[in-house]
Amino acid sequence: MGDKLDSTVEFPKIDPSSPYYLGSQDGPGAKISHIMLRRDNYHDWQHSMTMSLKARRKFGFIDGSIKKPTSKFDLDNWEAVHCTLVQWLRNTIDPSILDNVSYVTDASVLWAELKEQFDVVDGTKIHGLKTQLNNCKQTKGMDVTTYYGKLKTLWDSIIMHEPPFACKCGKCECDIGSAALKRLDNERLHQFFMGLDYSLYGSVRSQQFQLDPLPSLSRAYSVVVQQERLKTESNPDVSEVAAFTVPNSSID
Structure with a gap:
């Protein structure tokens, strides 16, 4: 009889200090800012979100300092974080303007779109x-x-x-x-x-x-x-x- 193949694949665990780490409290439904983005409060919202994302070591995905990796494992984690960030951003957008945002899977693109639409000097x-x-x-x-x-x-x-x-x-x-x-x-x-x-x-x-x-x-x-x-x-x-x-x- 031939050796039985083990179909279980062991993936390395992500260190909690890694920007790729997502804990049990970091689900897509989390609301990481108490300020909801409206048409007239972009700067307040942007400041609150920036502090929250930096506290979670995730702002590098927004400003592009965390580059898209090439290895399969890191790429999967990079995409998972981006999808989560997109949901976090959408969770803090007032429903009346949510339709203004296109469905994207790249958080940095969504961040740029929100800035272009609402960062207006009034x-x-x-x-x-x-x-x-x-x-x-x-x-x-x-x-x-x-x-x-x-x-x-x-x-x-x-x-x-x-x-x-x-x-x-x-x-x-x-x-x-x-x-x-x-x-x-x-x-x-x-x-x-x-x-x-x-x-x-x-x-x-x-x-x-x-x-x-x-x-x-x-x-x-x-x-x-x-x-x-x-x-x-x-x-x-x-x-x-x-x-x-x-x-x-x-x-x-």
């Missing part, structure tokens, strides 16, 4: 964000952290549409990138203090603006938060005091 959108920024104030009862969070959200949205200037030739010796970032930080510092409650933090603002050079935004924010903490400790809110007061009740 002057009205930028104007609206800057108007909100100009009107952003610390209202009565609002703590500094909440106020700063509102500013930060607007700053991040604007920077997606208007990124700071940076050298792209690689030959610049004047370090324009650092200078641009410092100017942006100074601008945000002024915006932060302009909307801050002057009756509470006017003296802090005067002190910070007397410094040369001006402090960074993060340093000034830290100083204001510390001042807020001191004010709270020296003048506790009535409701906080009441929480520690035992009501005088009689026993029937």
